[in-house]
Amino acid sequence: MWGRFFRHCGPNLRTLYITALLVLTVGSVCGQAAAQRKLVYVTVLFRHGDRSPVFAYPTDPYKEEDWPQGFGQLSQEGMRQHYELGQFLRKRYTGFLNKFYDRNEVLVLSTDYDRTLMSAQSTLAGLYPPSGRQIFMKGLKWQPIPVHAVPKSQEKLLLFPLGNCPRYQQLMNETHQTQEFLTFTATYKNLMDLVEKKAGFNKTEVNYVWGVQDTLFCQSLHNMSLPAWVTPDVMDKLNAFKDFALEILFGVYKQQEKSRLQGGILLGEIVKNLSKMAVPKPNQKLMMLSSHDTTVAAIQASLNVFNGQQPPYASCQIFELYREADGSYSVSLFYRNDSAVEPYPQQLPGCSLNCPLDEFVRITKPFISDDRDKECQVPSEGTDSNGPLTQKPECYTSRVHANLDPSCRVICLQKEKTGSRQKRHLSKQ
Secondary structure, eight states: OHHHHHHHSOHHHHHHHHHHHHHHHHHHHHHHHHHHEEEEEEEEEEEOOOBOOSOOOTTOSOOGGGSTTOTTOBOHHHHHHHHHHHHHHHHHTBTTBOSSOOTTTEEEEEOSSHHHHHHHHHHHHHHOOOOGGGOOSTTOOOOOOOOBOOOGGGOOSSSSSOOSOHHHHHHHHHHTTSHHHHHHHHHTHHHHHHHHHHHTOSSOOHHHHHHHHHHHHHHHHTTOOOOTTOOHHHHHHHHHHHHHHHHHHHSSSSHHHHHHHTHHHHHHHHHHHHHHHOSSSOSOSEEEEEEOHHHHHHHHHHHTOOOSSOOOTTOEEEEEEEEETTSOEEEEEEEEOOTTSOOEEEOOTTSOSSEEHHHHHHHHGGGSOSOHHHHTOOOSTTOOTTOOOOOOGGGGOGGGGGGOOHHHHSOOOSOHHHHHHHHHHHHHO
């Protein structure tokens, strides 16, 4: 029949018909593809934005008063970074999230630090600019949105590494005896000696080098002149040293067990929440978690997708829950560590990019502890509770304790005698 039709119709009509047929076919295919997956829930975990340093090393020419709000505080650039992140989330989830802020749609959690609380608020400002009835003051494109936090002393979900875990402490002591750690520190011994001499420490551990790098990095971003000894080559080495210092907190040695005692706590809650939201009409659409570089690294190590590099300011780990055409659910992971490009898809080892939810639960289960308190216990024999762990040096600067990074605030684990001596030295400085 169609052959006779094409023979008797003119060329223009044939062209028009074929074009229309192609449009209908493509539309049908696209419609089927769109029906295959439907986004139902999102969790985003991000690091705070650009900030001032959390401490000054002994010979640092800049002190706390040189920073507008003091140590450890979100800068205007950090606010802009998170406002942009909010705009990105608005664009990415247009049609999924309500255009207007709905308290039943989004829940925001943060650690109890000024910089993370302000980062969350800046992100919300970009995500939910008020319009219509939600404008409460003419000309002000902002509205207050709740951000929830618990006191630092009670934080057990978003602040890593967590303390009060002798087994984790033991694992870190063992990490410091691994060939990889010994080789790395031997390779960078000259750098450690340089930092000890130039920064004014009596003794330099991995944590001190990381702390000095962090301070110098903040100063360089804010166009402050660095000391003459901080050449581009030295800064490159400090950056590599910092990445390794972060990596050994959650990996390098017995990564799975470290995860069960650290990042697996947060991963377990995220997995539970994703499973709870795998229903036709979940009661929420978005969970936002405002935290730190160590938190993002901890969760990525627990997922076995950590790239070995410190998560940059305002970097964002994304979990998206989808309902498939057959009614099953899947999880897709994305990492946004560069605002100039789209988030990078991440593949959970042992699963596809669009990982079925039941497989996601199965694969992550070994990294999640059912009883962390029990697993944290170790026999008294062979446990060195005073052994050194990799932490930032601001453990010892009690005068700015409220602004300390979580990687240091939780546990100060230098040997007692050395730690006390170093504490007196830094307090004096």
